[in-house]
Amino acid sequence: MVTALNGFPPATIKRLVVKIGSALLVDKAGAIRTEWLSGVVADLAARAKAGQQIIVVSSGAIALGARRLALPKGGRGSLDDAQAAAAVGQIALSGHWAQLLGEQGLTAAQMLLTLDDLENRRRYLNAAATLERLLSLNVIPVINENDSVATTEIRFGDNDRLAARIGQAARADAVVLLSDVDGLYTANPHTDPDARLVREVARIDADILAMADGGSGSGMGSGGMASKIAAAQIATGAGAHLAIISGLAERPLSAWENGANGTIFLGQTGKRARKNWLAGRLTVKGWITVDAGAERALGKGNSLLPAGVTAVSGSFARGDVVDIVNAEGRAIARGLAEYDAEDAARIAGKRSEEIAALLGDAVRPALIHRDHMVML
Incomplete structure (x- = not known):
């Protein structure tokens, strides 16, 4: 039941992936929202100390790098600009994570992955083995797409699906996508007063897909609700639950634990590891x-x-x-x-x-x- 899963408590969910988008992590000027991120890290630290293993999928490198390099259009004016911005911004991003987690007595590790790393079976297994070892050492992996080398043809394009694939590779129990909306709605809640929050999805069918196509997503970042539904298909197919919750609160995970809105897609069972990999492929x-x-x-x-x-x-x-x-x-x-x-x-x-x-x-x-x- 959703009531038992709300908040994905450490007693029930032993291994959790948390995805944070750039629209939440970086302000409009291209600077890290340090106070907000400190609150998120405090939530993560509390969970880690309660025995939950945490993996973070963090956007924000291009936005940070573009600010430092004074690139137009947030670094997305050209592929060259985006790759250069990512190369510079990734250092700043990982530094923030390492510092804030370190202040909580936790060790951060950085992993940069491309689409090919998870579509190629051998490299997928290598990534899975690295994640397993880091988690066994009580390290918190901080993962991002390697935008400094990714191109249009070989990229995820959004970190929602990357988070789901990481959850699959790490055999996570659940994935949380922090968003600027508090879940999946039957219609766009910003424009339709009759839109209703869908609190639980047992099966992703044509009706659920139509809600995403109908514009119920945030429209922020490179994702949107359609990418979140695609991520839910990957995660639930691998047996993991996936939640979409609001990241606008100062302590979003605590807020959700205390009853804030969210949508939970329930994990399915039955597929073996190789079949999980097949189902989760994007190409x-x-x-x-x-x-x-x-x-x-x-x-x-x-x-x-x-x-x-x-x-x-x-x-x-x-x-x-x-x-x-x-x-x-x-x-x-x-x-x-x-x-x-x-x-x-x-x-x-x-x-x-x-x-x-x-x-x-x-x-x-x-x-x-x-x-x-x-x-x-």
Whole structure:
């Protein structure tokens, strides 16, 4: 029940990821809101001393660096400016975290990650191992996207989804996204007086997605409510709860613990670690469209056979991650391809005996095996 989870207490939630956006952490002049951040750190310290393991995902590097370098448009006028601002600002950001956590008797560690670090299976496992060791040493990792090298093609673009992926890699029990709104609303609460707060989401369905598309998000930073729902899909798919709460209070975690509003997306169960990684990926190499019969078979836990495939698109090799989409174009599953794109297109819609005639001895029974597939 939400009442038991409100505040994500240390007795229930042993490992917690807290994401802080730049709109909360940095003021309009590009300076750290030190007093507010001190309150957040005090909340984190109280939790750490109660036995909760904490991971912080912190934005703010570009805004800080842009101020120091006197760059126009907050450092976002060009990719070069953003990368330079991030390189300078990251030092200042990590310094603030190290100082404030140190004043509470806590040790901070810095990790800078790109999208590729969590999309590549080996590097994902390396990041997970580093997080595990830091937490075992009672260190608080402070993580940000490595904007000094990230480009449009290889970036998360917002730290909401980064926080969810970190929660997945660290096997966290829960993720908290501090926002400038106090949860998910049925409509934009700033413009619609009938908008209602959704306090608990057991399943992210079309109605929930429509609320995000309807503009109920904050519109601040690089995220917004749509990115927070995407983060919730990643986190809950990995079995972690995710909460959206207001970060506008002086002590936002304490305020939520004491009954302030928030939306909790309840974690799901059942996926193994490899399938969690698959479900949480943000990039795929191609798409395989299936008919209604194949969609039903996948829903029953079967592998994807070529006979049910109606179209293949993208450029992928054997072992690459692809999405399986239904006739309406909705992604229903994700998995590792057993064939490259060219051969997959050749055998689409074919029966086993036809495939053998086309490919000779290089025949595998499934286009995507159920052991390497996850339903979305």
